[in-house]
Amino acid sequence: MTFTSPKTFRIKSFGCQMNVYDGERMAELLGANGMAAAAEGADADLVVLNTCHIREKAAEKAYSDVGRLRREDGSKPLIALAGCVAQAEGAEAKRRAPMIDMVVGPQAYHRLPEMVTEAVRGGRPVDTDMPAISKFDAFPKRVRANPSSFLTIQEGCDKFCTYCVVPYTRGAEISRPRKDIVSEARELVDTGARELVLLGQNVNAWTEDGYGFAELIRELAKIDGLHRIRYTTSHPADMTEELIAAHREVDKLMPYLHLPVQSGSNRILKAMNRSHTAETYLAILEKMRAARPDIALSGDFIVGFPGETEEDFTATLNLVDEVHYASAYSFKYSPRPGTPAATMEDQIAPEIMDDRLQRLQARINAHQAAFNAASVGRQTEVLVERRGRHPGQMIGRSPWLQSVHVETDAAPGDIIPIKLLADGPRSMAGALLTKVAA
Ligand code: 5AD
Numbered sequence: 395m396t397f398t399s400p401k402t403f404r405i406k407s408f409g410c411q412m413n414v415y416d417g418e419r420m421a422e423l424l425g426a427n428g429m430a431a432a433a434e435g436a437d438a439d440l441v442v443l444n445t446c447h448i449r450e451k452a453a454e455k456a457y458s459d460v461g462r463l464r465r466e467d468g469s470k471p472l473i474a475l476a477g478c479v480a481q482a483e484g485a486e487a488k489r490r491a492p493m494i495d496m497v498v499g500p501q502a503y504h505r506l507p508e509m510v511t512e513a514v515r516g517g518r519p520v521d522t523d524m525p526a527i528s529k530f531d532a533f534p535k536r537v538r539a540n541p542s543s544f545l546t547i548q549e550g551c552d553k554f555c556t557y558c559v560v561p562y563t564r565g566a567e568i569s570r571p572r573k574d575i576v577s578e579a580r581e582l583v584d585t586g587a588r589e590l591v592l593l594g595q596n597v598n599a600w601t602e603d604g605y606g607f608a609e610l611i612r613e614l615a616k617i618d619g620l621h622r623i624r625y626t627t628s629h630p631a632d633m634t635e636e637l638i639a640a641h642r643e644v645d646k647l648m649p650y651l652h653l654p655v656q657s658g659s660n661r662i663l664k665a666m667n668r669s670h671t672a673e674t675y676l677a678i679l680e681k682m683r684a685a686r687p688d689i690a691l692s693g694d695f696i697v698g699f700p701g702e703t704e705e706d707f708t709a710t711l712n713l714v715d716e717v718h719y720a721s722a723y724s725f726k727y728s729p730r731p732g733t734p735a736a737t738m739e740d741q742i743a744p745e746i747m748d749d750r751l752q753r754l755q756a757r758i759n760a761h762q763a764a765f766n767a768a769s770v771g772r773q774t775e776v777l778v779e780r781r782g783r784h785p786g787q788m789i790g791r792s793p794w795l796q797s798v799h800v801e802t803d804a805a806p807g808d809i810i811p812i813k814l815l816a817d818g819p820r821s822m823a824g825a826l827l828t829k830v831a832a
């Protein structure tokens with residue numbers, strides 16, 4: 395099939411924050427090449443499905459999403475399959491879904507405009523190479539930032555946890571050059587960012603010539619107009635003393651740490667090829683709390699990893715109770731093709747996984763509720779991000795990443811003093827103050 399050159403595009407991003415960031419960069423790149431984002435509800439000439447492969451039937455879901463792009467009159471947009479499913483499936487995607495015109499892996503996004511040109515001419519390009527040249531160099535400057543903006547500083551993973559597909563879809567750990575990160579950070583701040591969320595699959599593994607992640611944070615903190623710095627996701631193996639010290643000393647570094655542990659059982663952690671034990675993980679958190687006593691802790695958990703017994707699972711519940719997480723994400727183990735755990739013996743039955751997930755989530759939710767209850771009455775600041783559901787209501791985040799709604803005429807990007815009040819289980823209300831008490 396041949397197409398006329400697309401004028402409008404829509405990018406649908408699934409999965410992690412890095413996909414959201416990549417989606418923004420692809421949008422800017424297509425914009426710089428003469429295309430415009432399709433209006434809400436309108437048909438787009440080009441649709442990019444920016445997929446996630448981390449859990450559950452990801453490929454099947456992506457193919458059914460592709461099928462749904464057929465229009466009522468039988469026509470279809472140009473379709474690009476992007477993201478981690480594109481990387482994992484490669485040319486196979488074209489065979490399985492003839493509607494797909496382009497397959498573009500995460501390290502090849504800079505080639506998207508030329509691939510579109512090729513597809514318009516009737517070609518069906520596939521690019522899942524992981525070239526040494528950086529896709530970032532091909533992206534245009536940042537022109538419009540959100541109050542809280544993502545900034546990818548590191549990609550890929552060398553840790554090879556036995557359940558995880560990331561080392562295969564995102565490749566080996568690479569760090570973006572410091573000068574590029576600093577200049578993109580300035581562009582984001584100049585165009586409206588007040589907070590930067592530094593992204594990487596192993597963000598705290600970022601390094602350049604012996605210069606580490608903590609030093610990068612200190613350098614970014616010098617940018618005028620930047621008020622808050624966050625980062626995600628970290629690996630316990632790269633939680634250095636310097637990074638912990640930065641949490642003590644750098645005011646702009648927010649008191650929040652997302653540090654996945656996955657399980658509380660050392661036997662399971664070993665089978666997962668995690669390089670920490672429950673004890674070494676807890677020791678890191680203890681140091682972090684000594685450095686920053688109010689820090690909000692978050693983590694990731696997998697239940698039902700092959701061979702997980704009730705005793706192993708109890709160790710996970712005990713760890714949750716010990717840490718008092720402010721929030722945490724938990725998932726049922728999902729065998730990923732090509733990973734070592736997928737062929738391990740003693741895969742866990744779905745009903746057992748369901749039961750464990752429910753029990754774990756109930757425990758996590760109780761700790762989240764307790765964390766929020768303990769912060770009622772605290773005077774603090776909220777970075778306003780967007781309008782709320784009710785007129786006059788705005789929604790933003792506290793330093794501890796709580797979602798807070800406030801009646802105010804402040805605009806997105808404003809940082810406003812508030813007192814935290816109780817609200818629903820997952821959010822808080824804020825009463826506007828004239829200033830935060832010292
Ligand atoms: N099954 C279930 N959860 C997984 N995660 C990664 N791989 C899998 C898998 N195969 C979870 C981990 C990780 C988060 C991003 O997704 O908890 O930290």
Ligand code: SF4
Pocket residue numbers: 551552553554555558559560561595596629
């Ligand atoms: Fe996956 Fe483990 Fe790497 Fe995280 S550290 S991306 S879980 S392999």
